[in-house]
Amino acid sequence: MPVKVKIPTPLRKLTGNSGDVEIEGKSIGEMIENLEKSYPGLKERLCDETGAIRRFVNVYINEEDIRFMQGKDTSLKDGDEVSIIPAIAGGC
């Protein structure tokens, strides 16, 4: 079953300006691989060269941070909503 993934505005140029995409995946890791297949370039923005999620990007399932669950191995279930939230620094 696909889950809904919220794409932050800075990455929407990779999803054809779509803020919500539906992606298959049993885990966060699988979801990221499938995101990359549909929207090439996204994985590089989310993960470093070792494949780990970048330290200034957080991924949430509903309102929970996956770093406090099983990270990329955290399983996804029907109806889950995934949010990708990068750090932002502007105040100017």
Added chain:
Amino acid sequence: MPSFTDEQIKRYSRHIILPEVGGKGQKKINNAKVFCVGAGGLGSPVALYLAAAGVGTIGIIDADVVDLSNLQRQILHATSDLNKPKVESAKETLTAINPDLKIVTYKEYLAVDNIIDIIKDYDIVLDGSDNFPTRFLVNDATYFAKKILVSGSIFRFDGQVAVFNHKSETSPCYRCLYPEPPPAGLVPSCQEAGVLGVIAGTIGTLQATEALKEILGIGDSLVGRLIIYDAFDMRFQVVKIHKDPNCPLCGKEPKIKELMAYEQTCHL
């Protein structure tokens, strides 16, 4: 009822009439000392509302002068203030709204060697800075100095707000949320990427709201939650911020034991 002048009773009557605030709460506001990092997009609504609310001492740091490109969002400053130091323009605007207050200005950059000495005089720090190195510096310094940090940030059509209560050992810190800044050059600054000016108002007023709640000790604090605002889709989202036992600053085995400076990622 604490002592107020007739003028103060009238000025703050809409606060005093609130049972959750009252005369006692208004006195807390009048006695509060807050520090604003930046007199720009976020610092403007933050300082304006806190001054109007009667926050007795407001410190503001900003090394810049008012530029025409600031006026699309920095509502502390007017066209007649061009080329004036922002802290000077800010002080004039705030004093015009509320002459009762002590406005302390710092026309300098916040850095490893001055931040602790500056923030020691304040209870609450509101971060409205425009770059990651300053955000991490403000987080680390408020952690070491045990201050409440109300953090706001904006970028394009997005905003984030969080509160970190460094007086409490159970509160997470900004590094629990994001352990490290992005490497220089990877994330564009708002100067490069733009920002819808009004977003500064939305996020800054949320910061000012949380600061007043912390001063008053009322309501549900935002500590432990991150508010994410997406103006494009007009959506607010709230996610949890956990205290990270592996946090390099406030975790069980901290690696950061003193203030550190990151390379500037946003060249102005």
